[in-house]
């Protein structure tokens with residue numbers, strides 16, 4: 689049973705929707721949030737219930753008081769990994785996509801991803817400016833994830849949209865909730881906005897609880 693959902697939030701303007709997304713998901717899951725420092729710029733942490741939000745500083749208790757790690761201290765990214773049945777990163781910005789692709793683990797969220805149990809589902813909801821989405825690096829990073837998950841090699845020259853479709857066709861524990869086209873916060877119009885909150889929550893449910901079975905995609 690997939691009941692614990694860890695919502696990773698990164699520094700896209702779509703992180704504004706974190707409280708709404710938390711609400712939409714918490715009807716179906718027990719939700720905890722792991723936010724990057726840039727993500728915190730976009731929403732008011734007081735809009736999340738006490739104890740739900742985990743931030744980078746929580747990984748390093750008492751560090752600002754000059755106290756070092758004590759042997760019995762929990763390692764937060766491993767605790768969250770153990771707790772979570774599914775990891776949803778929404779929004780996934782270009783920077784964190786690049787980190788996931790390369791295996792960089794320099795904050796709480798990327799450490800969770802790097803320490804993730806590959807048998808548990810990972811759902812990614814990218815959000816970025818249209819030119820970022822269309823940049824060859826974005827396709828390259830999806831290709832690296834395809835390789836990381838040992839999915840069949842995608843056709844040469846595939847665009848970011850085509851690679852997302854490829855991942856969704858072949859992925860067992862990895863799925864991408866693709867961006868939508870609309871007027872972006874920066875004023876540009878085009879592909880790159882995070883899926884709407886209610887659609888995103890419904891897609892998460894459909895991916896994890898397909899009508900034909902009572903088991904997860906994993």
Ligand SMILES: Cc1cc2nc3c(=O)[nH]c(=O)nc-3n(C[C@H](O)[C@H](O)[C@H](O)COP(=O)(O)O)c2cc1C
Nearest residue numbers: 698699700701724726727781782783784815816817
């Ligand atoms: C106002 C503002 C909006 C941003 N929106 C996005 C976005 O939608 N997508 C994106 O990939 N980066 C966006 N960025 C850039 C990221 O915040 C930046 O790359 C940051 O380093 C990401 O760090 P993180 O991946 O650790 O959260 C935005 C930056 C600012 C200042």
